[in-house]
Amino acid sequence: MSSRCSGFTMIEVLVAMLVIGTGALAVVMLQLHAIRSARDNAMQAAATTMAAELAELRAAGRDVASGGDDPYLFTFDATRGAAVVTAPDCAASACDARGFAAANVAQWSARLARELPGARAVICRDSRPADQPDWQCDASPLSPVVAKLGWKRASDAQAPAPAPARPLMTLPVGR
Numbered sequence: 001m002s003s004r005c006s007g008f009t010m011i012e013v014l015v016a017m018l019v020i021g022t023g024a025l026a027v028v029m030l031q032l033h034a035i036r037s038a039r040d041n042a043m044q045a046a047a048t049t050m051a052a053e054l055a056e057l058r059a060a061g062r063d064v065a066s067g068g069d070d071p072y073l074f075t076f077d078a079t080r081g082a083a084v085v086t087a088p089d090c091a092a093s094a095c096d097a098r099g100f101a102a103a104n105v106a107q108w109s110a111r112l113a114r115e116l117p118g119a120r121a122v123i124c125r126d127s128r129p130a131d132q133p134d135w136q137c138d139a140s141p142l143s144p145v146v147a148k149l150g151w152k153r154a155s156d157a158q159a160p161a162p163a164p165a166r167p168l169m170t171l172p173v174g175r
Contacts, residue, residue, distance in 0.1 A: 040153050046115045047169050051147040054108055054123065055173035058145065061101045071101040072174075073145065076121045078113045118152030123173065133167040145174045 008016075058072040087102035088095055095103060112119045124137035126146050135148060148167035 043116055043151055043153070044169070047149045047151065048171070050108065050112055050115070051149060051169070051171040051173060054147055055171075057101075057104045057108065058174045061097065061104070071098060071105055073123050073125070074105060074121075075123075076109045076112060076119070078119045112149075116149070116151035118150075120150040120167075122148040122167070124148070130170040133170050135167060144172045147171050147173045 054072070061072065087104075087106035088099045090100055090103045109121075112121055120135075122135055122137065123145065125139050125141065125143040126137040126148075127140060127143035128134060128138065130146075133148065135150075137143075137146075137148075147170070149169045149171075150167045153168070
């Protein structure tokens with residue numbers, strides 16, 4: 001009498017483990033990608049909010065810009081060890097319009113450095129199209145004022161360069 005054992009062979013078990021392991025690895029990779037994407041989107045939203053705040057500060061301080069050098073046109077680069085912009089303490093003593101504008105820029109720069117890793121910002125007059133981002137500005141008095149922002153993204157973690165090669169965002173912030 002021949003008896004036949006029913007069950008799984010070792011090969012079937014190994015193939016099943018391979019299929020389940022591959023599926024589990026794919027789920028883990030998908031989760032990591034979702035986390036990175038959420039972080040990048042949060043930084044994009046923070047940069048957009050910061051550019052909008054700068055536009056509002058600049059609009060509120062329009063009289064300062066007409067008096068010569070515009071304190072709202074500046075370059076900030078946390079990646080090169082640049083110190084956060086310093087300004088007078090307007091809470092301790094009265095400031096004129098230019099000092100108040102400098103204090104606003106200093107506070108904005110400090111927030112930029114805190115919220116965006118490896119932050120770089122150039123606020124300048126530039127008429128170049130936003131779809132061709134570049135850190136350079138044409139500085140023409142007739143050009144709109146734009147905020148060019150860049151930061152180190154999670155996907156740039158393996159990149160050897162400390163700063164993004166080009167701005168990640170270019171937004172108009174005034175005239």
